Amino acid sequence: MQFGILGVLEVLVANRRLPIRSANQQILLALLLCHCGTVARSGLLIDSLWPDDNGDRAKSRLRLQLHRLRRTLEAAVEITYESGGYILHVPPGSVDAWEFEQLVRRGRQALKAGQVTKGAYLLRTGLGKWRGPALSGLEDIPFLQRQAARLDEERMAALCDRIDADLRLNRPDDLIGELSALVREYPLRERLRGQLMLALYQSGRQAEALKVYRDGRHILSNDLGLEPSPELRRLEAAILTSDSSLTLTWHPRGHHTHTERREHGKYCLHCSRWHR
Numbered sequence: 501m502q503f504g505i506l507g508v509l510e511v512l513v514a515n516r517r518l519p520i521r522s523a524n525q526q527i528l529l530a531l532l533l534c535h536c537g538t539v540a541r542s543g544l545l546i547d548s549l550w551p552d553d554n555g556d557r558a559k560s561r562l563r564l565q566l567h568r569l570r571r572t573l574e575a576a577v578e579i580t581y582e583s584g585g586y587i588l589h590v591p592p593g594s595v596d597a598w599e600f601e602q603l604v605r606r607g608r609q610a611l612k613a614g615q616v617t618k619g620a621y622l623l624r625t626g627l628g629k630w631r632g633p634a635l636s637g638l639e640d641i642p643f644l645q646r647q648a649a650r651l652d653e654e655r656m657a658a659l660c661d662r663i664d665a666d667l668r669l670n671r672p673d674d675l676i677g678e679l680s681a682l683v684r685e686y687p688l689r690e691r692l693r694g695q696l697m698l699a700l701y702q703s704g705r706q707a708e709a710l711k712v713y714r715d716g717r718h719i720l721s722n723d724l725g726l727e728p729s730p731e732l733r734r735l736e737a738a739i740l741t742s743d744s745s746l747t748l749t750w751h752p753r754g755h756h757t758h759t760e761r762r763e764h765g766k767y768c769l770h771c772s773r774w775h776r
Contacts, residue, residue, distance in 0.1 A: 501576045504596045505533055506651065507631030509638065511573070518572070524549055525569045530638055532579065532588035533595055534647045539585040548641050596629045597651060603629075604658045611665060620665035623658055630655060660691050667695065672702040683712070687719050690732050697732075701739050701746055709739050 502512040509530050511518040520526050531548055532540050546558045549565065566586065570579055578589040592598045603626030610619035634651040638644045659682075666675055679696040686692055693716045700709035713728070713736045720726045728736075738746055 501573070501590070502594050502596075503529075503533055503590065504631065505530060506596045506600060506629050506634050508636045513574070513576070518574075520572055522565075522568065522572075524565050525572055527638060527641055527644070528565050528569055529588075530635055530644055531641075532586065533597070534635075534644065535588070536595075536598060537587065537589070537592070539583050539587055541585040543584075544643060545586065548643055597634070600626045600629045600651075600658075601654065602626075604654065604661075607658070607665075608661060611661065616665050616668050620662055620669060623662035623665065627655065627658055627662060656686075656689070660695065663692075663695050667698060667702070670702075672699040675699045676703060683716075687716070688723075690716070690729050694732050694735050697735055697739060698746065706739060706742070710736065713739075 501518075504510040504512070509520070509526055511520060511529075520529065527549060528545065531545055534540075542559065542562060543554070546554055546562055550558050550561065553561070566579055570577070580587050580589065592602065603622050607619045607622030607626060610616075610622060634648040634655075635644050639648060663675060663679065676696070676699050679692060679699055682692050683689075683696050693712060697709040697712050700706075700712065713732065716732070717728050720728060727733075737743075
């Protein structure tokens with residue numbers, strides 16, 4: 501049995517979708533899944549399902565919903581009571597969000613070890629688990645809304661890490677279209693803007709890279725009365741002066757040129773240079 505919360509809540513049995521028609525059961529299952537194999541307190545479950553009812557009647561209603569959820573899941577999943585709450589016992593690999601977070605951790609570990617190709621692959625695989633906005637359709641529940649926001653931030657951070665890895669693999673041309681769309685969608689995310697500037701510059705499009713900076717500065721100034729971050733300003737200065745460090749990219753082992761041997765290097769927006 502597979503569970504999905506990176507999109508609309510879904511349960512799959514042998515690649516067949518198991519319908520969960522009851523809204524209360526959908527909410528209850530999502531709450532249990534978001535606790536990642538730890539105790540979901542009864543009080544939280546009750547507040548999420550029946551915010552205006554927290555007495556003994558609500559506890560009986562919760563037990564009834566749990567009974568119905570177990571029956572819906574065809575007894576394939578164990579839900580037990582422990583320490584004032586309930587735990588959903590499922591293997592980590594059966595929940596897409598848990599898989600995503602594990603793949604992202606492994607991908608970052610690989611990047612830290614200098615295994616850039618492997619790191620990029622793991623991050624891309626993790627991001628491929630997403631089917632749409634997390635917990636789509638359940639945003640009215642405050643706890644689930646917070647979890648959805650957390651997961652979306654993790655997705656964005658993983659996406660930026662994957663783009664960094666692809667830049668280190670000397671793939672700027674392949675990234676420009678994706679980054680342009682992302683910058684339009686998230687105009688205030690400076691890390692994405694800096695990545696687009698770097699990809700354009702490394703593709704020989706210096707003027708366009710500088711325009712991306714000016715566009716971002718205009719948006720920040722007009723909308724928020726702010727200036728770009730020091731990191732982004734340093735990147736602009738490096739592009740203006742054609743700083744040689746901007747062209748030192750990572751290449752797979754055995755494919756280095758005489759000026760490109762920083763195989764564990766990574767461009768840092770904080771100081772506008774590559775580090776080993």
